Amino acid sequence: MAYIPTIGLEIHIEPKTKTKMFCGCANDPFKAKPNANVCPICLAHPGTLPTINKEAVEATIKLGLALNGKIADLSHFDRKSYFYPDLPKGYQISQYKSPLVEGGMLKDVRITRVHLEEDTGKLLHAKDKKSSNVDLNRAGVPLMELVTEPDIKNGKQAMEFAKELQLTLRYLRVSNADMEKGEMRVEANISISKDKKTLGTKVEIKNLNSFKIVGDAINDEIKRQEKLLGRGDKIVQETRGWDEKKQKTVSQRSKEEAHDYRYFPEPDLPELDLTDPNYIDTELLFRELPELPQAKRDRFKSEYGLNEKQADTLVAEPRAAEFYEQAVSECKTEDAKKCSSLIYNYLTSDLFGLLKEKNISFEDLKINPENFADLAALASKGELSSRMVKDILPKMAETGEDPRAIMDKEGIEQVSDEDAILKVIQKVIGENEQAVKDYKGGNENTLKFLIGQTMKELKGQGNPQRIQKILKKELS
Ligand SMILES: [Zn+2]
Structure with missing residues (x-):
């Protein structure tokens, strides 16, 4: 029984901006010293006010234009509430109802949307697994999220899509999108079904941090699901990760309930009017797009x-x-x-x-x-x-x-000279059989004689080192 795989991608990209998404801290999540790039705003101290990083908005619009997407006229940010130790605010400022970009296409894969949000901090777990440290250098760094329609059929296609996206981002100079550095992170939603009308149970694979892993993990997950359905088992809706050693996807957590993030419009930020060229001139950005x-x-x-x-x-x-x-x-x-x-x-x-x-x-x-x-x-x-x-x-x-x-x-001479030298050498070798025999018999001195004969033939125009090199090669 052949199954039809349905695959969609969610890709997070850190745009290269000077500052974080909502404050003046440097956008440098790789700074060696932990918690160096922080301020009351990205630490979420009460009473602080965020401001929107225009450079990050522009970067997202550039990507949207490059993908042939529709840029929103009006767009706003929303609060996504959840608790996690790397999220000091207790919520993430993201976009839910009105993303900056909707639609578009890349490598025959339809784009659903591209929105802008802020990244979280990082948890650094101690080796004994008894404690964890929090580094907030990355907290509040701009993050673009691109979601595709489920148009992808296999690992190779997903890999090619991700590669083309990375290249597009690099041509746009929006992000280096280095997967090893986490500047671009790929997640895949995979389901398989017997026919095109019904959709199978969706499994999410997270933390795919190289192109090869994107391809390998998706192909392995399709095989795993086929095997389960083939023997009459059910697919469990869950989040899986890639185990590089086993070369298999492994279960991370099951999704027994849907999250309720309680999205609501971020009250501390104004609505963005993207039709206002005084804020961002999208037509100018379009005209200035590089060749893709x-x-x-x-x-x-x-x-x-x-x-x-x-x-x-x-x-x-x-x-x-x-x-x-x-x-x-x-x-x-x-x-x-x-x-x-x-x-x-x-x-x-x-x-x-x-x-x-x-x-x-x-x-x-x-x-x-x-x-x-x-x-x-x-x-x-x-x-x-x-x-x-x-x-x-x-x-x-x-x-x-x-x-x-x-x-x-x-003293590198031209080929034509070398050819001329070679011709003369071959002539000299042919005319001096005894000297050649002696040289091959171990009498090194006869080489000098042969060089001399060649020089004579060339009327002293040849390069002795070069003659010696070619002679030795011819006699070997
Ligand atoms: Zn800050």
């Missing part, structure tokens, strides 16, 4: 003749995409197509590898696109072999110099 990942992929394919996978590789790394375009525009060679294809290859294999090996980020890269294009042009003209490119590239990364300067300094 899918549009860039499409353009890279049509403009540079890249295939789907190549376009995807570049677009996945915004800096690399920018570098590629700048380098290609610097291709000063007759065969621009060959030059740009070499730029792609050197960038995605050699340069990516080098950055990884040396643990440097694109921002700290000393090579500029112009010099990188020169390197590709030299290779496309046949003046550099791919081996030489591999030798020169790390030196360019080290010094920031152009490839010509490095070739001169390092």
